[in-house]
Amino acid sequence: MTTSTPEPTRWGILATGKIARTFAENLRATPGAVLAAVGSRSQESADAFARDLGDDDTRAHASYDALVADPDVDVVYVASPHTHHLEHARLAFAAGKPVLCEKPLTMTRADAEALFDAAGSLFCMEAMWMACHPLVRELRARIEGGELGTPHQVHADLGFVVGTDASARMWDPALGAGALLDMGIYPLTFARLMLGPFATAVAVGDLGADGIDLDVAIAARHRSGAVSALTTSMTSASPRSATVATSRGLLSLPADFHHPAHAVWTPDGGEPQRIEPPTPVYGTGLGNEALHVQECLQEGLAESPLVPRSQTLELLGVMDDLRRQLGVRYAADAGAPA
Incomplete structure (x- = not known):
């Protein structure tokens, strides 16, 4: 056959x-x-x-x-x-x-x-x-399956020093510039993948002279009762790491957590255990x-079962609200509540 x-x-x-x-x-x-x-x-x-x-x-x-x-x-x-x-x-x-x-x-x-x-x-x-990276998928499956205990907290950060000579889309408000939409979407998505849907999220941040967000800190509660603390930056060489704290231990993803080479699971009172991607990573991960x-x-x-339409809409709604809190508005917000 x-x-x-x-x-x-x-x-x-x-x-x-x-x-x-x-x-x-x-x-x-x-x-x-x-x-x-x-x-x-x-x-x-x-x-x-x-x-x-x-x-x-x-x-x-x-x-x-x-x-x-x-x-x-x-x-x-x-x-x-x-x-x-x-x-x-x-x-x-x-x-x-x-x-x-x-x-x-x-x-x-x-x-x-x-x-x-x-x-x-x-x-x-x-x-x-x-969300398509083999290791991120593996960690999410282990958490959802209960193998690592009940997740209660996520910390995640993604930031880079973005030079003034970077492409216009990084600095021009007319092209949607700002830390939250370009980089903050990763910590938000990671928290959503590990802890489930958001219940509420609040943000503080620093805006540039042209009104785009440069540095943002987010505190969120998820429907499960878990909480997340998330940061993003266009001005700082930030850690770019993530952790998931559970009832049984700590899961750590080093920089760059959004396409991790490995993770470390440290059970409470136990020895650290290195977790590798279970299947090949193609290219930098965009190939997956x-x-x-x-x-x-x-x-x-x-639609994708890994990036379903409902999740995309939820996260965009969360970012809409966070931008309102920060005072960041784009042309696409015309007609939306201030």
């Missing part, structure tokens, strides 16, 4: 910035993945991207419309700035293409609801690659995200 090998998944990448390049590099290490095409706002940029990161068959399109219309593209990865995700995902859906869209999915929960409505029965997933999307498409799913 023979088993058929699935056809390769042909990816189209929309936009050619830093995250798009990193994703394309990871596709090279992802089983069953092919970079079929790339789309940019200029032919020159698309040609350079295809030449550097594709192969002889990778097509370079001088517009996003041409990319999503390419009949040899099976799924579109939207890698444009946050503020353009809704527009660009809708382009792909109108062309009948499933979408993996960079995080945050949109600027607000309301826009994410509109994006999912546009997707309908087409597959759509926010690109929260941390791509592989998960491919598996979802092969199974005919409209």
Whole structure:
């Protein structure tokens, strides 16, 4: 008896910035993945991207419309700035293409609801690659299975010194700049994965002269009764680590916790135990995200069981509220309560 090998998944990448390049590099290490095409706002940029990161068959399109219309593209990865995700995902859906869209999915929960409505029965997933990482999945399974005891507290931090010469999306409010949406989403998601849905969250922070959040601290309670303390920064070389404290011990993830090389479980009164990823990590971990999307498409799913639509909407709603507390507003907030 023979088993058929699935056809390769042909990816189209929309936009050619830093995250798009990193994703394309990871596709090279992802089983069953092919970079079929790339789309940019200029032919020159698309040609350079295809030449550097594709192969002889990778097509370079001088517009996003041409990319999503390419009949040899099976799924579109939207890698444009946050503020353009809704527009660009809708382009792909109108062309009948499933979408993996960079995080945050949109600027607000309301826009994410509109994006999912546009997707309908087409597959759509926010690109929260941390949730697809083999070790993070393993730790979550052990916690949910009760092996490590009942989790009661999470501490998680993600921050970097972002130079003034960084890309405009990191500093320009018109492109959704700020620590919370770009980096704070990781500690928030980690706490959600380990402790379950949020009940309430409060934030304090420091804003820049142009109104974007530079440093944020969040205290949250989850519906389970567990609590989390989360921080994010654009100004500091912060620890970028995470811990989960349970009724039986402490689970520690060193920097960088959002794509961990290992974790350490220290049972109360016992010796530390190192936990390794149970399956291969492809590339930097973005390859595992791509592989998960491919598996979802092969199974005919409209949403990911690892990054379900309901979780994406919940976290965007939490960030909407945190931004209101901080006094951070974007154009997408027009009409929302002050």
